[in-house]
Amino acid sequence: MGDGPFGLCAGHIAIVAEWAGAQWGTTDLLPGACRACGSRLGVHYPSGWVCAACEWRVGDVLDDGLPPPRVDVVYYLGFRDRIKIGTTANPRQRLGRIRHDELLAFERGDRLVERRRHGQFAAWRRGTSEWFDASPELSEHVRRLSAGVDDPWALYLRWLGEAAALRG
Template sequence: MPELPAPCLLCRGERAERADGAIRCARCGWRFGDAPDPDLPPPRVDVVYYLRWRDRIKIGTTANPRQRLAAIRHEELLAFERGDRTLEHSRHIEFAELRLGGEWFAAADPLVTHASRLRGDREPWDSYLRWFATDLAAITG
């Protein structure tokens, strides 16, 4: 994959892709040459996260994943899914038979498969950055 002429102004990614007739960051999708408007508040991107700690998986939600995940002991971020408390609640119901207590669930095949399917071939943080960049582009016009 070709490199951007300079690091992405949004995520510091270096790989390029061509989409919509523009050169974009392959990591977040931000159009090369555009600058985020520092006077606008950042978009709110709610996510449901899946964290693994040993043989357990936590299903939680946040609008500030860096801060939230830094506060939770975990070994691996399995996936992000775009959604808020409503989706989180749905996932808690969907995987209720695996619940160990609170928001922690057994790392059994149905839940591991779900998180793997969400992740696909993209790193979770790259998915988050792509959602953030899309929302930021929508508010900056």
Template sequence: MPGCLSASDDPAAISLCADHLAIAAELHGLQHGASDPLPEPCVLCGSRLGIRLPTGWTCAVCEWPYGEHPDAEFAAPRVDVVYYLRYGDRVKIGTTVSPRQRFAALWHDEVLAFERGDRRLEHRRHQQFHSARAGTSEWFHLTDEIRAHVDVLAGGVDPWDRWRRWMAEATAIR
């Protein structure tokens, strides 16, 4: 099948000129959706990532239709998380179901990671890192062992993206 007269010489490229390639991309977006930022954060999970479909916008994280509001009776799902907050050279290992509200009350420099779990997992982490504990608090010295654990948990993903994904999954299950 012949390409456009002014097609790219790149052998890896589709044999279309820039104008026809743009038209093809637009048609693909109309049929299959195009990723774009939402005009405002998703009311369900807070993500700004959206998919523009012919039928309207959808959140790319939780797939909630943009512009729709949850019923007043629709309570947010409960997702227990163990969190790792860094403040200077210390790390707080705690648990919560509402991280933003909890973190507003805590001095911290950075959210390092989340892992799904409740007080039992938090207690196991406190035991696991007991040698680095600062007194009897939930604060620990940031050791190589804790840093390695946090790096595995984070896996190069923004902790808030992971938390939004868990919320979206819990919502979808309901």
């Protein structure tokens, strides 16, 4: 008998683990990056692999003639005691060019949403830049955006996958 909560032997634990994997899949690294969104995390079922970020079934054909889907995001970057609010359709490239300590959150939206946020938090804006003091109000907004999101990049990848799925 094992010392686990159910007193099963190692053989029975292996049987239960195999059954659970067949029922709900096993999360693991994909054999290669997801062709739909680029994620490396997948779920392995007896019938094959599915991307954990966008749910693209590995092996399904993508229309390679289409450009990658465009998903505009408003990003929130932390740097010392400041927060930058900006927007981009290519966050990896854009954020790679901006000095920051941490990616705090993504919000789906374009320049219109960015302008609304700049107006909403204008009292804490630093000059005419896109940098703001980390006020309690702005920090609470970022906290709400990131609630339940362990990794903002995973959320962005899910949005890319959804956009790819919607266009067929």
